[in-house]
Amino acid sequence: MPFMSNKLFGVVSIYGLLIACAILLGAILCQREARRRLLPPDTGLDMILWAVPPAVICARIYYVIFRWDYYAADPLSALYFWQGGLAIYGAVIGGFIGLWLLSRRKKLPFLTLLDIGAPLVILGQAIGRWGNFFNGEAFGYAVTDPAWQFFPAAVLVDGTWHMATFFYESCWNALGFILLWIYRKKAKQPGDVFWRYLLWYGAGRAVIEGLRTDSLMLGPVRVSQALAAALFLLSLAVILRRKAKQKASP
Secondary structure: OEOOOOEEOOOEEHHHHHHHHHHHHHHHHHHHHHHHOOOOOOHHHHHHHHHHHHHHHHHHHHHHHHOHHHHOOOHHHHHOHHHOOOOHHHHHHHHHHHHHHHHHHHOOOHHHHHHHHHHHHHHHHHHHHHHHHHHOOOOEOEOOOHHHOOOOOEEEEOOEEEEOHHHHHHHHHHHHHHHHHHHOOOOOOOOHHHHHHHHHHHHHHHHHHHHEOOOOEEOOEEHHHHHHHHHHHHHHHHHHHHHHHHHHOO
């Protein structure tokens, strides 16, 4: 299966449309979850308004920094985020900052806001990966075995079959959303959902990123893979420490 056009009816960016759909769905679920947690009215909407703008801005800045060799010739093109090129780590940083500011402004529990947002972030990632499909990016190494030259195992790029890594990660993130959405009602401490999001996402990204051919690089290091592994280890340590404290408490 080859990559498809990145324009709907030749006009609308499908990548941008998918981002908009993910934000809309996230806003609906965010508002419902905030209401379930008995937070003040419109907390869910406030979360979207405070988190999404800095998330998009930081996601783009992060990506452009590590691809400046590409954008240096035409700096204005760095603003065209709808054409692709949003780094999830930048988005997480931006959203983190936005929610922290919201928690300070409205006197809301910060970790609870992170718990509400975490499942919605990974759902947005699952949806957003399909933007890579339409933009013809985020694919992996060439697949030379004819037995695996079919979608979704592989995707056709300029006449050559490559690993459909965007699809692998989309499925991993979709499963992560389901697990986190179920777990959120069983969580015992604020922050439990957020740390498990980092654990799940970090594990998947650390593996899948190693299969890609267009990773953001810092010398010989795949930046996203290194960060994913670090987040996985950090979240694992935090989760284990929290469990140990729970067992030790009377």
